[in-house]
Amino acid sequence: MSRWSSIAIFLVVIAATILWFAFSSLTMDQRRSSEDLNIEYFSTPAALNLEQVKSRPASDWRVLKGDRGSFGYTDDRYWLKFNIDSADYDRILYIAYPLLDSIHVFWQADSGLIEYQLGDKQPYFERPILISDFAIPVPGQLQGQIYIEVASSSSMRMPVALMSESDFFDAKLQRRLIEGLYFGLLFCMTVYNLFGFLASREPEFGIYSLYTIFFGGLMLSLDGLGFRYLWPDWLYLQDKGIPIFGSLTLLMAALFAYQLLRLKNYRRTLARGLFIMAGLALISLAIGAFSSYQIGIHALLALAVPGCLYLLIIGVYLWRKGLVYARMFTIAWGALLLSVMVNSLGYLGIIDSMFIQRHAIMLGSALEILLLSWVLAVRYNEQRRERLIAQQRYNEELEIRVEERTFELEITLKELQEVNNELEQRNLEDPLTGLNNRRYFNQQLEREYRRSRRNQKPMCLIMVDIDRFKKVNDTYGHGVGDDILQAVSKELREQARRPTDAVCRYGGEEFALILAETNLTHGVAFAEKLVAHVRQCMFSTRDGQHSITISAGVAAIDNTRDHSVDDLFTAADSALYKAKREGRDQVVTTSIEE
Structure with missing residues (x-):
């Protein structure tokens, strides 16, 4: 078995491990969300108070299938209602989507009205349970009807579950495990390539380190972990993190591909396309930083899919050119492109699958980052081998030139010696008689x-x-x-x-x-x-x-x-x-x- 085959198998094993943990985490969430809430919902463009919502006729309410709503990008406000019965254990009402701007929970209990104001527009430490998603405690003896008002400039997704405390924290522990494995992978790739840059001074290593850093920032924003651990008091970055980090990631991807693939040596048109992609990423960055989240995320999604597709085309082109590392480069960007497309369909509400929405881009990016790191190592080894061959060829040519120059110098010195001898002889010889003078x-x-x-x-x-x-x-x-x-x-x-x-x-x-x-x-x-x-x-x-x-x-x-x-x-x-x-x-x- 060749060395590269062993590396490929190793990367596949890592990706399969991440996939298994992700699937286990999701199935555990589904298994432990055992209480049937019979959620009903309706949407409205206007802001309503609780009394107006209660007075809505039954015909306005629709049943939410599977307790998981995904409605794409919309300016409407969505209202949900369901009943909670009493139990002999404490429970957690869990909304497993961290990018909702505003969540207003009204709990009409026997003891009175209980309200919770949640959302990523609110300071993190004001949440009743400090997690990256949203959750509120539900005491077992309490029962009543719950109304939830949701508004967001992000995708309108409302995966609601009612779980026991033990099941909830077990599920969160399982999820933290997969997140730790994923972000640990990003951290290792960042440090590894940073050390590679410091050791070799090859710019592609430095650019790839920035790429993994920005991609990590994107995933932290998508998963709400950045708001939890890194910027809990920075509401601006929580709101703009996805378009900002996403645009920076695409910018670094274009620069990395240009530096790594040396397209100017093969086809300058494709190289210019990467510069255009980098320019569009800067425009997307400006839009994401200074416009609303909804405009910024649409600009990012409009660039992400064609950008990944363009990089995939470049990989196929180089693959056909016979480059060793082009195959893995193509597979890497193909995996990321597929995950971005699927994730985009989930955000737009076309696909209603929590597994896809929560884990598709994580799995695709993990495989892509591993494969690209491998491609970078292969490329560096190839460059090093080319430099060694070139150096060897140069040394051989230099040795030949030195031998030629040495031979020429010896001939010149010999001629010079002969001339000197002749001059010396003439200096000691009488020109008329030929005798010594x-x-x-x-x-x-x-x-x-x-x-x-x-x-x-x-x-x-x-x-x-x-x-x-x-x-x-x-x-x-x-x-x-x-x-x-x-x-x-x-x-x-x-x-x-x-x-x-x-x-x-x-x-x-x-x-x-x-x-x-x-x-x-x-x-x-x-x-x-x-x-x-x-x-x-x-x-x-x-x-x-x-x-x-x-x-x-x-x-x-x-x-x-x-x-x-x-x-x-x-x-x-x-x-x-x-x-x-x-x-x-x-x-x-x-x-x-x-």
Whole structure:
């Protein structure tokens, strides 16, 4: 069995419980109202006194069938008369309808005339028996004839019964049980959905809480319990409570349906209809608050049935659209619509059934409130599931976008690194010869010096200069000079074959070679071989073949003494210039001074 099926069965059980208690309460009232009163009645538009009523001919009086009169809405005054015999127990004369405006009871007893003035226009605490309906005590030894004058702007309904005190209070206890169950249900639904609103901040929960509050106010007004427990001194609200609370209930129903069903996503015409319904409910509220009760209740009834029918149509429409919660929504409003229609027929006097008049709307609304609360829970779960799916989809899309951006960023960083490396390489490279430039020479000489000191290995520095290069530039031009620089650079690079050897253009026609782990003897041998090789080369230039010579100065450190980089460079540079002074095209060494 699915979860929703279990919930549906639970709601049906609750509704069946309410129905059983209501039916039990009614049948108990009928069983205990055992005295046959033989009530007669007549109606008149004019106000009459008791003597005028007594003088009415017998032909004016009609028999009230079943002791329960229901005459719909009328401005006439109704008079009832019946006899009460003495008994050996005390009894209660009970009129089981709380909305009658004026009830004037005349009891022509043996001891004299006894009068009671009742009705919901009178202060509550002036009633002889404090109940939501109307009742007067009937001592067992008294007997006589009773006349009752009834006038009301509400529906003219006069369910009169004569019961023993014990039966009366037993019946009232039974009725209080069903009322407690019903209003307890409303209270639980109100609090539950209020907590749902506070927890989720979803507006439909808050609107539904207001809906159940206003519906509870409507039922309290219909049953007279509000006048008994909540506003016993507020005659205005007792008179206007039904049209006011009824209009507010319809207003909240329209707003709740609009918020819950999201009709604007399906059909905007139906959504606009809900706004029209809400506007009509506000008009009905104004009419009920500021006009007479009779006008207000007719305005409310004129709106209630088509309003519920419209909500039922919306439910059917969404049902056909395949929405999960549309079925229960349709059943809920169908139950309320049926109860409202039946109750309206009872108020209009078309149906004369106390069970329908007292319990139809209570049963229909209980089922409707339970089902709507279920619909709200289903809708919230569906929204939550949709949000979770949307969030999951968003997270997946976000993760994909992050991976794409990360990949793009990695590519960009790699490209940037390559560009930086290229820029760094260009920054350390001589643009004409392609050799490392002077900046690189300074950094590499320092690195090799430190590595040599750390590893206790020798290192050698060779400074090279092209002989009579200025004459070449002056005679053949700078273009030929550039060609010779490039050709010499190529030869130097080819002769320094080890990966650790560094060939740099120091400036102009001067070059430097850093030979790692090379002592002075091997350095001199390398330099002499280099000078001899260049001497034998013919270099192609834009002006033809040319030969040149070079001079070299060699210095080395073996790390047995405390020498610096500057000492090494000064010694090699001095050796170079000594070679140039002593005839060029040769290799000269200079020891590093202490």
